[in-house]
Amino acid sequence: MPQAYQSELATAIAAVIAASKICRAVQATITADSLEKKDKSPVTIADYASQAVICKIILDAFRNDPIVGEEDAGDLREPANQLFRDRTLHEITSSGTPATTDEMLAWIDSGNHDGTANRYWTLDPIDGTKGFLRKEQFAVSLALLINKRIEVAALACPNLPMGSGSGAVFYAVRGQGAFVIPLDQPDAKPVAVKVSKISDPAQARMCESVESGHSAHDQSAIALEKLGIAGEPVRMDSQAKYGAVARGDAEIYLRLPTRKGYEEKIWDHAGGVLVLEEAGGKVTDIDGHPLDFAAGSTLKNNRGVVVTNGLLHDAVMAVVKTLKFE
Numbered sequence: 419m420p421q422a423y424q425s426e427l428a429t430a431i432a433a434v435i436a437a438s439k440i441c442r443a444v445q446a447t448i449t450a451d452s453l454e455k456k457d458k459s460p461v462t463i464a465d466y467a468s469q470a471v472i473c474k475i476i477l478d479a480f481r482n483d484p485i486v487g488e489e490d491a492g493d494l495r496e497p498a499n500q501l502f503r504d505r506t507l508h509e510i511t512s513s514g515t516p517a518t519t520d521e522m523l524a525w526i527d528s529g530n531h532d533g534t535a536n537r538y539w540t541l542d543p544i545d546g547t548k549g550f551l552r553k554e555q556f557a558v559s560l561a562l563l564i565n566k567r568i569e570v571a572a573l574a575c576p577n578l579p580m581g582s583g584s585g586a587v588f589y590a591v592r593g594q595g596a597f598v599i600p601l602d603q604p605d606a607k608p609v610a611v612k613v614s615k616i617s618d619p620a621q622a623r624m625c626e627s628v629e630s631g632h633s634a635h636d637q638s639a640i641a642l643e644k645l646g647i648a649g650e651p652v653r654m655d656s657q658a659k660y661g662a663v664a665r666g667d668a669e670i671y672l673r674l675p676t677r678k679g680y681e682e683k684i685w686d687h688a689g690g691v692l693v694l695e696e697a698g699g700k701v702t703d704i705d706g707h708p709l710d711f712a713a714g715s716t717l718k719n720n721r722g723v724v725v726t727n728g729l730l731h732d733a734v735m736a737v738v739k740t741l742k743f744e
């Protein structure tokens with residue numbers, strides 16, 4: 419029997435690779451250049467160009483598929499942002515995708531679905547925009563959800579070490595395992611991705627967001643101490659943290675709530691979660707509940723995220739339950 423979702427997987431991998439190349443080109447040239455969105459978070463020409471190109475590739479292959487993307491073209495349509503808009507178009511066309519301004523804006527806005535369909539993609543065109551601006555880690559994350567379950571994921575981490583170079587593309591289909599290929603050699607033999615076998619909490623390595631506004635660093639420090647882990651957590655932007663736990667570079671990724679009422683976005687997790695689970699890892703919220711991807715575009719039924727290699731999950735949860743949050 420042919421394996422399920424092979425054409426979706428091939429499309430997803432091609433899309434995140436095409437977008438990663440644009441992001442890399444922009445990251446090599448920008449000097450802290452971003453617009454501020456209404457929620458005060460930054461967005462760059464690369465976020466927009468990545469979303470445009472990925473939406474185009476998905477729609478060329480699966481014309482009727484809804485896409486729940488992080489960005490929309492509202493700000494780009496503002497007359498005041500013409501230069502920003504033109505530079506975004508320039509990045510897209512110079513990557514080899516001919517486009518008019520109207521086509522570009524329409525591709526970006528095709529990512530405006532709300533996550534209520536039976537089948538849809540969710541896209542984070544640049545996850546970790548703050549890391550991208552610091553020229554550190556970021557990810558391009560794409561996942562296909564069917565009947566509210568993640569079935570296919572492609573997660574490109576252009577700056578993550580990979581062999582002797584950098585740039586890793588993780589991917590997974592539910593039930594088929596997780597794999598990684600080098601971003602610059604997509605035809606290389608895929609390598610199976612597996613979590614580490616460490617089961618002693620004191621030996622574990624923990625990662626968390628660089629941004630203390632995205633994850634409570636004071637609480638994770640307490641968790642480290644209670645688990646008996648010496649040293650500092652590794653701070654890293656984006657869903658590269660899911661890749662790091664999936665391939666055994668770390669055993670724990672904590673994302674602890676910093677403020678009441680924040681709802682995690684599905685595009686910040688879907689790609690990473692399937693890769694992690696197919697690599698043998700486990701993810702829940704801080705109460706030990708599974709992440710609920712059936713609630714629209716946010717994980718509104720969950721608070722925080724606890725990721726482990728599976729073996730350490732109970733030990734980590736026992737400590738997380740003693741922490742104090744807003």
Ligand SMILES: Nc1ncnc2c1ncn2[C@@H]1O[C@H](COP(=O)(O)O)[C@@H](OP(=O)(O)O)[C@H]1O
Pocket residue numbers: 459488542544545546547548549626627628629631632633654655656657676677680683686
């Ligand atoms: N208060 C908050 N708590 C948790 N995550 C938040 C947050 N405010 C913003 N974020 C999300 O944190 C993501 C980055 O995660 P990390 O800090 O692990 O790199 C951002 O994704 P984008 O960079 O795609 O906007 C954004 O969606």
Ligand SMILES: [Mg+2]
Pocket residue numbers: 459460488547
């Ligand atoms: Mg953002």
Ligand SMILES: [Mg+2]
Pocket residue numbers: 542544545546685686
């Ligand atoms: Mg994100």
Ligand SMILES: [Mg+2]
Pocket residue numbers: 465488542543544545546547
């Ligand atoms: Mg983003």
